[in-house]
Every structure is written in C-alpha cells, then in structure tokens.
Amino acid sequence: MADQEDILIDIQEVTKSFNSHKVLNKVSVKVKRGSTLVILGRSGCGKSVLLKHIVGVLRPESGKIFIEGKDIFSLPDKEFNKLRLKMGMVFQGGALFDSLSVGENVAFSLIEHDSLDSKQIWERAEEALSMVGLSGIESLMPSELSGGMKKRVALARAICIKPDVILYDEPTTGMDPITADSINELMRNLHDKLKVTSLVVTHDMKSAYRIADRIAMLYQGKIIFEGTPLEVQNTTHPIVYQFVNGLAQGPITETAGHFR
Amino acid sequence: MMTEFLISIGQRVLAFLYFVGGISKLASQTFYFLFIPPFKRQRILLEAKKAGLDSLLIVSVISLFIGVILALQTAYLMQRLGSEIYIASIVALSLVREMGPVITSLVVAGRVGSAIAAEIGSMQVTEQIDALETLAANPVQYLVVPRFLALSLMLPLLTLFADIIGIIGGWLICVFKLGISSSMYLQVTFDALLFKDLFTGTFKTVFFGMIIAFVSCYQGFNVEGGAEGVGRATKQAVVISFILIIACDCLFTALFYFIFP
Numbered sequence: 077m078a079d080q081e082d083i084l085i086d087i088q089e090v091t092k093s094f095n096s097h098k099v100l101n102k103v104s105v106k107v108k109r110g111s112t113l114v115i116l117g118r119s120g121c122g123k124s125v126l127l128k129h130i131v132g133v134l135r136p137e138s139g140k141i142f143i144e145g146k147d148i149f150s151l152p153d154k155e156f157n158k159l160r161l162k163m164g165m166v167f168q169g170g171a172l173f174d175s176l177s178v179g180e181n182v183a184f185s186l187i188e189h190d191s192l193d194s195k196q197i198w199e200r201a202e203e204a205l206s207m208v209g210l211s212g213i214e215s216l217m218p219s220e221l222s223g224g225m226k227k228r229v230a231l232a233r234a235i236c237i238k239p240d241v242i243l244y245d246e247p248t249t250g251m252d253p254i255t256a257d258s259i260n261e262l263m264r265n266l267h268d269k270l271k272v273t274s275l276v277v278t279h280d281m282k283s284a285y286r287i288a289d290r291i292a293m294l295y296q297g298k299i300i301f302e303g304t305p306l307e308v309q310n311t312t313h314p315i316v317y318q319f320v321n322g323l324a325q326g327p328i329t330e331t332a333g334h335f336r
Numbered sequence: 337m338m339t340e341f342l343i344s345i346g347q348r349v350l351a352f353l354y355f356v357g358g359i360s361k362l363a364s365q366t367f368y369f370l371f372i373p374p375f376k377r378q379r380i381l382l383e384a385k386k387a388g389l390d391s392l393l394i395v396s397v398i399s400l401f402i403g404v405i406l407a408l409q410t411a412y413l414m415q416r417l418g419s420e421i422y423i424a425s426i427v428a429l430s431l432v433r434e435m436g437p438v439i440t441s442l443v444v445a446g447r448v449g450s451a452i453a454a455e456i457g458s459m460q461v462t463e464q465i466d467a468l469e470t471l472a473a474n475p476v477q478y479l480v481v482p483r484f485l486a487l488s489l490m491l492p493l494l495t496l497f498a499d500i501i502g503i504i505g506g507w508l509i510c511v512f513k514l515g516i517s518s519s520m521y522l523q524v525t526f527d528a529l530l531f532k533d534l535f536t537g538t539f540k541t542v543f544f545g546m547i548i549a550f551v552s553c554y555q556g557f558n559v560e561g562g563a564e565g566v567g568r569a570t571k572q573a574v575v576i577s578f579i580l581i582i583a584c585d586c587l588f589t590a591l592f593y594f595i596f597p
Binding site for chain 1: 374455459462463464466467468469470471472473478
C-alpha cells in the first residue's frame with residue numbers, strides 16, 4: 077500500500093467458526109478512506125458475519141480489525157462506542173425497532189446519546205428521511221412499511237448520525253429494479269459528496285458495478301479475488317467468472333458437491 | 337447404552353451450567369448498568385405499566401377466586417369443628433404469607449415473562465439486538481434494566497393488591513354464606529395478621545420479580561432459529577420461571593421460619 081494513512085478499515089486474518097464450521101478463515105481486506113469496497117459472495121458464505129465483526133457485534137477467534145488505526149477488540153467499551161457512532165450499518169432486513177415510530181428509529185442514536193436538543197434532532201431525522209426519498213413518514217410505525225421502505229428507513233437511520241463509514245448488508249436485495257437503482261444512486265452520492273467510506277456486501281452484480289471502487293470476492297471463508305470493477309468484468313479466475321456471470325455450472329457448484 | 341446415558345447426563349449438566357453462567361452474567365451486567373447513565377425514566381414507567389397496571393385485572397380476578405376457594409375449603413373443616421370464626425384468620429394468613437405472593441408471581445411470569453421473552457426473541461431474530469449495539473446502545477441497559485426495575489418494583493405492589501382482593505373474596509363467603517358479621521370478619525383478620533407476615537410475604541416477591549426479568553430476558557436473547565425458536569424460548573421462560581419461583585419460595589419460607597419463628 078502506498079500510504080498507510082489512507083486505510084480506514086484494516087481487517088487482518090480474521091477467523092470465525094460456528095459449530096466447528098469455519099465461516100471466515102483468515103480473511104484480510106483493507107478499505108481506503110472515502111472509497112467503496114464491495115464484497116461479493118453467495119448467500120450464507122459469511123459476508124454478514126464479516127460486517128458484524130467490524131461493528132463489534134461478533135468477536136473473532138483470531139485476527140484483528142483496525143479502524144482509524146485502532147484495534148477495535150482491545151478498545152475499552154466507551155472508546156469503541158465513540159467509534160461506533162462514526163459508523164452506520166444498514167441491516168439486511170432493516171432491523172428497525174418495531175416498538176418505535178419511523179422518526180424515533182431514524183433519530184435513535186441522537187435521542188439515546190442526548191447529543192442535540194429535540195428540535196435539532198427532529199430536523200436531522202427529517203433531513204435523513206428526505207435524503208432517502210421518504211419525507212413525512214416520521215409518525216408511521218415500521219409494521220406499516222413495505223420491505224423496500226424499511227430498508228430505506230434503515231439507511232436513513234444509518235446516515236442520520238453523519239457517519240464516516242457506512243456498512244451495507246445487501247442493500248438492494250429484494251427491491252424492485254427502480255428502487256434498487258435509487259438506492260445505488262444514493263450510495264454513490266454519499267460517496268461522492270460526503271466522502272463516506274463504504275463497505276457493501278451483496279450478490280447483486282448490477283449494484284456492485286454501479287457503486288464499487290474495488291470489488292472483492294469471499295469464497296469458502298477466504299477472499300479469493302480483489303480488483304477494480306473492470307478487472308472483475310474481464311476476469312479469467314474461474315470461480316469469480318462463474319459467480320459474476322451467474323452460471324449454474326462451474327467450479328463453485330462442483331466443489332459444493334463435495335461437501336454434501 | 338451406558339455410555340449414551342452418561343453422555344446425555346453430561347450434556348444436561350453442561351447445559352445447566354451454561355444457563356447458570358449466562359443468567360449470572362446477565363444479572364451482573366444489569367446491576368452494573370443500573371448505575372450507569374443515561375437513565376430513561378420514560379422507559380421504566382412504560383415497562384412498569386405493562387408489568388403492573390396491565391396485570392391488575394387478571395390478578396384481581398384470580399385472587400378473588402383464590403379467596404373464595406380458601407374460605408370454602410377451610411369452612412368445610414371449621415364447620416365440623418364448630419369454629420367458623422377462624423376461617424377469617426386462616427384465609428388472611430395463607431393469602432398474605434403464601435398464596436398471594438406465589439399466585440401473583442406465577443400469573444405475572446405467565447403473562448409478562450412470556451411477553452418479554454417473545455419480544456426480545458423476535459428482536460434477536462430480526463437483528464434488532466445487533467442494531468442496538470451498532471447504534472452504541474447496550475442491549476442490557478436498553479432492554480433488561482427497565483424490565484428488571486419494573487418487575488421487581490411492581491410485583492410486590494401487585495401482591496399487596498392481590499392480598500386485599502383475596503381477603504375480600506373470603507369476606508364474601510363468610511358474610512353472605514356463613515352468616516359471620518362483617519365487622520367480626522375484619523376484626524379477626526387484622527388480629528391474625530402480624531407485620532412479619534406481611535413483610536415476609538411481600539419481600540420475597542422482589543426476588544420473584546428479578547427471577548422473571550432475568551429468565552425471560554435471557555431466554556429472549558438466546559433465541560436461535562426463527563419463529564420456532566421464539567416459541568421455544570417463550571415456553572422455556574415460563575417453565576423455568578415457575579420452577580425457580582417455587583424453589584426460591586421454598587427457600588425463603590424455610591429461611592423465614594427459622595429467622596422469625
């Protein structure tokens with residue numbers, strides 16, 4: 077790497093297993109400040125697990141994660157929480173708190189940490205909601221929203237704290253193509269205008285090409301490929317080629333057979 | 337055959353130790369976060385309403401019936417002995433010392449504990465617990481502390497209320513069925529009750545409330561496997577709370593028997 081200062085998220089040889097099945101096996105990947113890294117992988121290959129390590133919900137068996145040069149697993153809780161408030165995470169199903177209204181959801185961490193007075197808090201929530209194209213739904217409850225709307229509210233909740241980093245867990249999965257594209261555009265905007273660093277896990281190739289500065293592929297617990305979107309498109313790597321082109325026949329499905 | 341048996345015993349012992357460890361950890365975190373800001377009074381009041389106020393109706397109905405049943409059952413024996421007047425004291429003592437606290441706690445465990453386990457369990461399944469953490473809100477502080485406070489404060493109050501309703505139930509039978517005068521009934525009731533009866537009966541429910549809060553929250557946090565898991569956790573929360581409440585009651589009764597003979 078040319079400049080160590082540039083690296084915002086540095087994942088070093090993270091290993092994690094569930095019930096003796098190694099989901100992550102010495103995964104190492106770096107994300108530059110202000111860039112967007114897309115991690116590709118099949119459903120259930122551990123992409124979400126990787127994201128949950130970065131926000132400290134899960135702890136690795138071995139390996140380290142540095143954010144802004146700080147080893148997050150050896151930070152005291154207070155320090156780590158400060159760091160968490162600079163990160164937003166958009167969960168796969170939205171993970172909105174269903175006992176709270178949309179407005180309270182979006183403003184959650186502002187309310188919880190008493191950082192602003194209530195008028196400013198609601199202005200910020202309103203602003204975040206309008207950024208995702210959902211103005212005026214503050215008083216609705218999450219159960220009244222469609223799946224796509226929930227995800228956009230979740231994105232509003234993540235950007236409400238004006239984070240430096242946003243982690244997206246399959247942001248466009250399960251959305252109609254038009255909504256999906258508006259989400260892509262929004263992610264692109266956050267990247268271009270606010271210089272937000274993003275880490276996106278997805279298997280939506282269209283979305284990946286649209287937003288990524290770099291693309292990595294997670295396969296059987298390892299990062300097997302990393303490159304620019306152009307390099308991915310022109311790849312000769314058989315596994316990446318099969319995934320990117322969505323082929324039923326190829327090395328991925330053959331090796332999967334061995335495990336059955 | 338023998339090894340399988342031993343293995344299954346070993347697994348049960350391990351599961352039990354795991355449970356004890358998990359509950360202890362949850363309890364120590366809860367006591368820690370009790371004293372860490374931010375304190376959100378609103379949230380505690382909301383939980384207190386859910387645990388206390390909303391349980392008033394069912395607790396009243398059940399304790400009224402218990403009072404009536406107790407009076408009728410003791411009347412059966414007392415009429416044979418020709419000492420109906422002692423019905424009042426037996427109803428009062430058994431209600432205040434034992435039936436009121438235990439029945440109320442079991443009702444609350446079934447009604448409130450199951451709701452807590454199901455709610456936290458669904459939050460776990462839909463990643464809301466993870467979301468809390470990423471928003472720098474500690475799940476124990478946000479979810480467990482208010483429920484813990486609400487249950488351990490509201491259960492004694494509910495119990496006192498249940499005691500009164502139960503005594504009214506006994507009064508109904510004695511006055512309208514057995515022809516004891518109202519003033520006589522009350523006189524005997526208050527003569528029979530000592531402060532220590534009221535204290536020992538009510539004091540233990542603070543702990544029953546803690547049991548319900550910890551067990552239900554713990555089961556909710558440890559849900560695995562979607563809707564089925566939520567169902568299992570809810571059932572477990574109620575079953576384990578019942579067992580622990582009764583066991584804890586046995587312990588307290590023995591303890592008080594020797595402390596306040």
